[in-house]
Amino acid sequence: MHPAAATAIPGLSADAERPTKLRRVTTADAIFDRLYNDIVSLKMPPGMALQEKRxxxxxxxxxxxxxxxxxRLSEGGLVDIYPQSGTVVSRVPVSAIPEAVVVRKALEGTTVERAAEIASPYDLSRLDAIITRQRALSILGDTSGFHEEDEAFHEAIAQIxxxxxxxxxxxxxxxxIDRARRLTLPVLGRMENVVGEHAIIRDTIAAHDVDAARAAMTHHLSAVIPDxxxxxxRYPDYFC
Amino acid sequence: MHPAAATAIPGLSADAERPTKLRRVTTADAIFDRLYNDIVSLKMPPGMALQEKRxxxxxxxxxxxxxxxxxRLSEGGLVDIYPQSGTVVSRVPVSAIPEAVVVRKALEGTTVERAAEIASPYDLSRLDAIITRQRALSILGDTSGFHEEDEAFHEAIAQIxxxxxxxxxxxxxxxxIDRARRLTLPVLGRMENVVGEHAIIRDTIAAHDVDAARAAMTHHLSAVIPDxxxxxxRYPDYFC
DNA sequence: GTGTGCATACTAGTATATCAATTCTACATG
DNA sequence: CATGTAGAATTGATATACTAGTATGCACAC
Structure with a gap:
């Protein structure tokens, strides 16, 4: 869970001429992570004014x-900086949400297809472990931990x-999408549904059924679109 | 051509409470644009040392x-910052190129499908105008201008x-991908081929033939992968 | 009562100074 | 001659100081 370390295209991982590591954890990184989490978790709600000084x-x-x-947050669309005026936590751009779903379907459809082609027994065991943990967390009602494992599941597929x-x-x-979803009331049984959908995706990967894998992923991504x-x-101030 | 203004998810475009515009052009933006262009155009080659002071x-x-x-450049993977050591123009991560092609196929396949569904006559005229300009530039041998129009074509499809x-x-x-491609020698007739492929894509959109549009785009994206x-x-120092 | 203009109190943007970590070099030592 | 080490030099990271836009509120004219 270190959004600071993420880049669209990862840089070089090692370099013979420069034996140093690339980018240690800096003060700015720590502040970024903290603000990032506070914004995504809605601890800092959309529209909230921020001040560098404060x-x-x-x-x-x-x-x-x-x-x-x-x-960096402004590049990710999480804050809006108004020069010489102020900085606010960005309102959720409603127009971007359908587009984000489209991107997810396109990209995750591709990754799950490829994963279904080449997944090894070890890869499947990783998915199984995540699903097991997720099932436990859903029973406990630990929404935060559940969400983390949810991310881990999708990340694992990309890695596979x-x-x-x-x-x-x-x-x-x-x-x-996640910010919008945090605003929805916890729907009874939704976590169980998510686990079930993950299990189906896992099975299609295990069966190396490329088409079924994409279909299952598409269905999964359609099911979790916030209304x-x-x-x-309900929260008119949070969107734009 | 202002990469500075681009964000993955665009922020709000207007705000009742804050009538100011979002982000004017700042000194940092200008420097970013300049360095960005110099790196992409290979005026600053991969591996070149940079110094903040200089x-x-x-x-x-x-x-x-x-x-x-x-x-910002380091987030985009264009420079690598080694703390307390130095900053260099990043070498092109060869491992990222096949992945970048996959992303393009997934995303542009989706956009061209949607464009084929809903394109209006006006949209087609925009594509035609770009193709016409591109054909002229290819005859003139203006590779730089050609590349700009190439980007415009793909951007237009996303907008449509x-x-x-x-x-x-x-x-x-x-x-x-573009950085790698700049290193390839200008292949005779390649620009003409690109124009032809663009024309085919345009025709499939005009025909509202969703499947053909995706196929044409996939073929087009496969054809331009640098070797x-x-x-x-040939340039061992430029890659990693 | 309403609208306009100016003073003022903010804000982010930029400049400069300081700090700390890494690397390079020179020299002493075996 | 090889090698280890001290220290100087250079780098990015952070702190502080200053500049210049922007919003806001009040006075004043209409």
Whole structure:
């Protein structure tokens, strides 16, 4: 769970001439992660005003790393910076949500197809482990942990397919969907449904059934679209 | 051609409470654009060392906006920052290129399908105008202008499909492919081939033939994959 | 009562200074 | 001659200071 480390196209992993590691964890990274989580979890609601100075004081650092973090958040569409005026937590762009779903279907459809082609028994065991944990968490009602395992499941499929970079793109796209979904009331039995859909996807991968895998993934992604119209009437200030 | 303005998920376009525009062009933006273009055009070759101080002097500004620009470039995978050591123009990550092609096929396949469904006569005229200009530029041998129109063609399809955000993702993915392609010698008649493929795609859209449109796009994207293996032997320092 | 203009109090953008970590080099030592 | 080490130099990371836009509220004219 380190969004700071994610890039659309990962850079080089090792370099003979420069034996140093690429990018250690810096103050700006830590602040980015903290703000990122607070925004996605809606602890900082859409529309909330932010101030570089105030945040800097809260973290007991200077404005410089805070500013770096805010710039990165603005690139991800999580904050809007109005020059010489102010910075606010971005409202969820409703128009972007259907598009985000389209992107997920296109990309995750491809990854799951590829995963179905080449998944090894070890890969399947990884998926099984995630599903098992997720089932337990759903029984416990641990929505936060459940969500983490949900991400892990989709990430694992991307890794199995051999497309780790795609997961970085997906994460940046998922974030707006996730923010909207956090606003929906916990629907009874939804977590169980998600586990069931994951299990079906896992089985299609195990059967190396490419078409069924894509179909199962598409169905899964369609099932979890938040009802934006309803949310918009309930939280009008949170969308735009 | 303003990569600075692009975000994966566009923020809000207007806001009742804050009538100001979102993000004016700042010094850091200008430097980012300049460095971005110099890197993509290989004016700054992979592996070239960069220094915040020197760049700041060249632009006659302080190191702060330079640093902002470099951080954004590093997120896009165009520079690698080695803490307390140095910053270099990133080598092209060969492993990322096949993945980038996969992403393009998935995303552009989807956009062209949707475009074929809903394209209006006006939309087609826009594509025709681009193809006409591109044909002229190919005759003139203007590779730079040709490349700009090539981007315009793919962007237009995304817009026609109603997925403007997808274009932002595609641009960030395309950049590594484009860098590799700049290294290939100009193949005689390749520009003509591209124009022909674009024309076919345009025709399938005009015919509202969804399947043919995707097939044509997939073929087009397969045809322009740079021969990484050959490039790697010719420019070993540029890849990793 | 309403609209306009200006003073003021903010904000983010930029510049400069300081810090800390890494690397490179030179020299002493075996 | 090889090698290890001290220290100087260079780099990015952070702190602080300053500049220039923007919004806001009040006074004043109409």
């Amino acid at each position: 945040i800097a004081e809260d973290f007991a650092v200077s404005r410089t790393p805070v500013r770096e973090a805010l710039l 397919a051999g497309y780790p970079g795609i997961w970085g793109i997906l994460k940046s796209v998922k974030v707006q 934006v119209a309803e949310l918009r009437t | 760049i700041a002097e060249d632009f006659a500004v302080s190191r702060t906006p330079v640093r902002e620009a470099l951080l 499909a109603g997925y403007p955000g997808i274009w932002g993702i595609l641009k960030s993915v395309k950049v590594q 990484v293996a050959e490039l790697r032997t």
